[in-house]
Amino acid sequence: MSKAPATRPERVLIVHAHPDDETLSSGGTIATLLERGAEVTVLTATRGERGEMLTEQLAPLAGDPARVARHRETEIAAALAALGGPQHLWLGGRGARPTDLPERRYVDSGMQWGPDGRATAADDAPTDSLTAADLGEVVDDVRAAIRSTGADAVISYADDGGYGHPDHVRMHHAAQYAARAEEVPFSMIVDPASGQADVTVDVLPVRAKVRAAVEQYRSQVAVDPVDPADPSALSWVMPHGVRQHAPAVEAFRHDAAPQPTAPQTYAEMSGQGKAAAVVVSLLLGLLAGGLGTVTHQQTIGAFPVGLVVTTLIVLGLTVxxxxxxxxxxxxxxxxxxxxxxxxxxxSVGGESSPLVLANAAGYVWTFAPAVIAALVLAWPDLSGLRSRTAPGRE
Incomplete structure (x- = not known):
């Protein structure tokens, strides 16, 4: 499952989107790995700022992202301690951010429940949310975490994020791309009953630790009391009223060897590939700029065919x-x-350059490429967006 050398403990990086995800979906595995002597790090992408506050005592925090974040930081700290004390990193923070970049905080994107009972993207995701961030930046942060922890294996969600939450889906892709780029095995959390598991972990021996960890998330779940007839049973009620039962085993599917795809996204490229892509883009820009400067004054009758064609080239190239x-x-x-x-x-012609005249076409060509490039640069990464419907949780 990992590439750990025999001379030291296995190091596992477990990647999740919000506080509570690590406990509810992989808490038994975390506790088991720690008991076996592995070095486990939990990487959490956001502080779950948009999660509900279920108890009357915590209800005043709802709607105040900063206060919710501070509270959920205390919850995850207590939960991880109950599981055995894995190392913990925040995505974009120390140990999970390239050292040449300033630290940043990713914010919970929120979600809403679709008609099929699965989560979809929220209509009001903040501009600094996880799904609004460029996927390449998120991947680079996960790669930094893999390097800083020396991880031999990475675990995160399956491609549907478990139940469709857009932050879960985003972290699946980021963790998968990062693990592949760092040549570290990647495994996905799957339903034990799905028949897709390559590995299962018996988590009943650590059930008490998992229960203690789940109980720390009073803002998110209501834990059912211990059943005297079956002390190993563990269940809780989610904010939308659905009761979930902790399985006796946690299951994982290994990432298949990636098939070559063309073209690659920038985030999937190697460092040399990224440098080459930027150089090629620069050359294409030089070519488009030269062509546009020479031809933008061309007309057919009164129609500015040169300006229209060159502007469309710039638009098509950047978009x-x-x-x-x-x-x-x-x-x-x-x-x-x-x-x-x-x-x-x-500059070749100086102030009297015959290439860019002081007319409408000249002014448009002078400013339009810069405006187009700025607009294309400014729009958010849309890869994490999904269909949208009725309002819901976290």
Missing amino acids: GVRLVYRSRAMVAAVGIGILVATQVLV
């Missing part, structure tokens, strides 16, 4: 790069190339 490769860096390189080519060609 295409952003959609296909999901990369702001490549779009920026295209924009810089266009601006450099335009300025170089204009």
